[in-house]
Amino acid sequence: MSVTTPSKLQKMIDSGNFAVTSEVGPPRSADGAVIEHKGKLIKDYVDAINVTDNQTSVCRVCSLACCIRLKLMGLEACLQMVTRDRNRIALQSDILGAASFGINNILCLTGDHQHFGDHAKCANVFDLDSVQLIQTVKMMRDEGKLLGGHEFAVRPQMYIGAAANPFAGPNVAMRVSRLAKKVAAGVQFIQTQCIYNMDTFKEFMKLMVDRGLHEKVAILAGITPLRNVGMAKYMQKRVPGIDVPDDIVRRIGGVPKEKQAEEGLTLAVEQIQELKEVEGVRGFHIMAIEWEEKVGEIVERGGLYPRPQLA
């Protein structure tokens, strides 16, 4: 975590306050107003706004354009970048483009396989993987160099993030090892997969702390509020790498339909409260999927509002 960038997210994390990030998903059309609307909904409650990069392999407005839009609104954007669709030329080109607009946060991902999306017959790229993308951004930032060897003067000042999924079991130790590899590559912050299985997450964090990895990388715990029991079941059965225990499904399903959303929000708030006590957790990444209007409520009820104003 040594290299300091102009990132406001990094400043918040380094200040010792719990950081809060959230994400917005771009539209499947050329309607730029969608991102502006979503950005306005959450801007006062978060330190940085991730823009997803064709998530679940569904074609949308590109993350870079949306990040620029948020930046022009005066907001702190985090560029999500997957290696599925672009080779190292395009990835580095987009990083330079983002940096030229003063975007200072990047989330380095490999990305879902295109099998899930709306273009299942397409070719994929995977020239790099997420770890190599981390290495690449670090090289560009710290050495002013492209993978091809070209050296340049104006470097991208990126605070480097990545994802971690403690639940892509069964081996939690392997997941810690994988994260250790990202740390070795130069990652500075992690946004985790949404947490529902608290026992597994705590086991993961204990292994992180035992190895001292929590001091080398800031862990932002992933929170996704469940809107209803249907969503809970869908996440449990259909979404790869997400672990929703049966008792959570029972809890959301145990209240009348019209109160399930409220129960989901309460669960999210309780998760935040519990996770604040877990050693190594430095903040929260709230992924309210197509439910951005509730981010503010979760942040407030989670005791994370108002956001500290740092000089």
Add this chain to the structure above:
Amino acid sequence: MIKAVPKPLEEILDQVKDFTKVLIAGCDGCVTVCEAGGLKEVKVLASALRLYFTQAGKQAQIDETSLTRQCEKEYLAQLSDKMDIYDAVVSLACGCGVQYMAEMYNNKIIYPGVDTCFLGVNEERGLYVERCQACGRCILAETGGICPIARCSKRMLNGPCGGSDKGKCEINKDIPCGWELIYERLKTLGQLDRFEKPVDPKDWSTSRDGGPRTIVREDLRI
């Protein structure tokens, strides 16, 4: 070895239905092993074509042969005497054999009779599984003898990704996660330290990304 599957009969019929003299040419190499294009499959396909022509009330001559290997000129040359009589050839060799035959018999229509799929192993009869993508620079020494390029759906060199579930790949629960296999094998070999060391971006120029590939072995050339 190269693995292939027979093309659907309808597809082949559609190509040859207007001809009267067709040669079905198998290959005794890889496609015989995976039972897609050997002499046995030649006979099956020829019978099916004859039946079609008979039922359609058409006269047609469907001949059968199989060559030792269709990826070598000396074996392809064995057809040179009789090639002129055929309107078309259906080659049941892999894509290499089909192309090499077309190259050698420039004025002859050569149709592929199989879909060439991958380089793989025979897990059981009728169950063939990919193991190699011929990237041109083998890294198996570093990955516990398990290839992440062939066996990870995202050809990651620093896996596994976050989508694997209970040791299975995110795209299909019947496909083992290649990186889980690598992790377990490295553990067995006492080489887990390799797992945590980031692997640099790969030089793909020895793979298909570098354009059509040629091997020149000066030590073997006369």
